[in-house]
Amino acid sequence: MTYLFPNPVASPAKAAFLSNAARKNGPYPEAFKAVLSQAGYSRAAGVISSWVGYAPTPLASLSTLAAELGVACIHYKDEGERFGLGSFKALGGAYAVFRLLAAELRRRHGSVDEAALAAGQMRGLAKDITVCCATDGNHGRSVAWGARMFGARAVIFIHANVSEKRAEAIRSYGAKVVRTSGNYDDSVREADRTATANGWFVVSDTSYPGYTDVPRDVMQGYAVMVAEALGALDAPPTHVFIQAGVGGLAAAVIAHLWEVYGTDMPTVVIVEPDKAACLYESALAGHPTTVIGDLDTIMAGMACGEPSVIAWPILQGGASAFMTLPDDMAVSTMQLLASGKAGATIVGGESGVAGLAGLIVAATQPDWRQTLGVDRTSRVLLFGSEGDTDPDLYARIVGRTGDAVRAGA
Numbered sequence: 334m335t336y337l338f339p340n341p342v343a344s345p346a347k348a349a350f351l352s353n354a355a356r357k358n359g360p361y362p363e364a365f366k367a368v369l370s371q372a373g374y375s376r377a378a379g380v381i382s383s384w385v386g387y388a389p390t391p392l393a394s395l396s397t398l399a400a401e402l403g404v405a406c407i408h409y410k411d412e413g414e415r416f417g418l419g420s421f422k423a424l425g426g427a428y429a430v431f432r433l434l435a436a437e438l439r440r441r442h443g444s445v446d447e448a449a450l451a452a453g454q455m456r457g458l459a460k461d462i463t464v465c466c467a468t469d470g471n472h473g474r475s476v477a478w479g480a481r482m483f484g485a486r487a488v489i490f491i492h493a494n495v496s497e498k499r500a501e502a503i504r505s506y507g508a509k510v511v512r513t514s515g516n517y518d519d520s521v522r523e524a525d526r527t528a529t530a531n532g533w534f535v536v537s538d539t540s541y542p543g544y545t546d547v548p549r550d551v552m553q554g555y556a557v558m559v560a561e562a563l564g565a566l567d568a569p570p571t572h573v574f575i576q577a578g579v580g581g582l583a584a585a586v587i588a589h590l591w592e593v594y595g596t597d598m599p600t601v602v603i604v605e606p607d608k609a610a611c612l613y614e615s616a617l618a619g620h621p622t623t624v625i626g627d628l629d630t631i632m633a634g635m636a637c638g639e640p641s642v643i644a645w646p647i648l649q650g651g652a653s654a655f656m657t658l659p660d661d662m663a664v665s666t667m668q669l670l671a672s673g674k675a676g677a678t679i680v681g682g683e684s685g686v687a688g689l690a691g692l693i694v695a696a697t698q699p700d701w702r703q704t705l706g707v708d709r710t711s712r713v714l715l716f717g718s719e720g721d722t723d724p725d726l727y728a729r730i731v732g733r734t735g736d737a738v739r740a741g742a
């Protein structure tokens with residue numbers, strides 16, 4: 334077994350909190366603009382908003398919970414309906430497939446009509462290109478969906494713990510699904526090996542040395558979600574709790590907030606499952622760190638043991654704190670959102686609710702609350718990154734199906 338970052342550590346199995354001493358003050362660093370920038374966001378927004386079915390996702394107000402937690406407001410950006418795929422990942426993988434196909438078709442044919450490609454009118458040329466990726470579920474669904482939209486082929490690698498329901502959802506977009514042994518990080522390596530052997534193109538949501546362009550495009554697609562949220566708010570957020578697996582989503586959120594608000598950017602807290610806390614461990618160590626084990630959290634989208642190499646510097650520079658949570662916090666938060674008692678009735682999936690779970694823990698622990706400056710004036714923004722992407726698991730956890738919860742909303 335090779336690890337990206339050597340000397341892997343076992344992840345702590347408890348809720349934990351760490352202030353980020355390495356956070357940089359000052360404006361968004363020029364060096365980070367090669368990874369994520371407003372220019373990159375504008376390009377992504379132009380393409381993504383041209384796709385059939387594009388609509389900003391709703392921003393719900395959790396007013397009852399805000400009063401209970403002693404903050405001014407809590408806004409929850411609900412990605413459950415994003416392009417009918419169930420998660421924010423629809424923005425990233427599919428956009429990276431688009432960018433990859435545009436580059437490859439340009440290389441093969443000298444030029445490419447990007448508007449025609451985006452509209453699915455270049456299928457005749459795209460069908461000779463195969464994209465592939467490893468996934469916990471949501472990213473693979475996005476890559477498969479993007480490949481179908483633009484006419485390319487897709488092969489998606491899933492690891493042992495990915496549920497059959499998630500595999501079925503990926504197949505429904507016409508992709509071939511290959512199950513690998515081991516955990517998510519093993520499936521990343523398997524996808525890479527197979528792609529090299531077959532002349533396929535890897536569209537990964539995580540980056541590693543020598544492979545950074547595609548994951549950068551994935552992350553840039555996520556910024557569309559952040560911009561939509563900021564556009565829908567009356568006033569800038571003071572705090573953002575954002576869940577993380579490899580850190581791509583959190584880096585996209587931080588980069589966008591940092592470039593838009595500069596030194597006034599909100600306090601951002603990175604939230605991870607305690608069983609897969611590679612970013613928490615990286616912050617503790619001061620450098621990217623691998624965590625080992627089967628990473629068997631119910632927060633499947635966040636079951637990652639190795640940080641994304643291009644996301645990590647942005648997280649280290651821009652996050653105010655890192656925290657980890659046990660699975661039962663995700664469970665109780667899903668149930669709270671389904672009950673409507675937070676102020677809105679929302680179908681939030683296991684990974685989707687993790688930022689909110691982090692807020693609930695941090696706002697109710699006096700020392701964490703104080704360290705983060707959470708008080709009655711705090712305006713908290715959360716990203717509900719998925720709905721019931723595994724409908725059976727959702728129904729088991731909440732006691733009702735996602736459809737039943739939505740019908741009662």
Ligand SMILES: Cc1ncc(COP(=O)(O)O)c(C=O)c1O
Pocket residue numbers: 420422469471472538576577578579580581582583633634635637684685718719
């Ligand atoms: C629903 C959901 N939330 C959060 C994440 C974490 O994103 P990242 O791996 O970019 O940190 C994922 C990743 O798959 C996800 O599917």
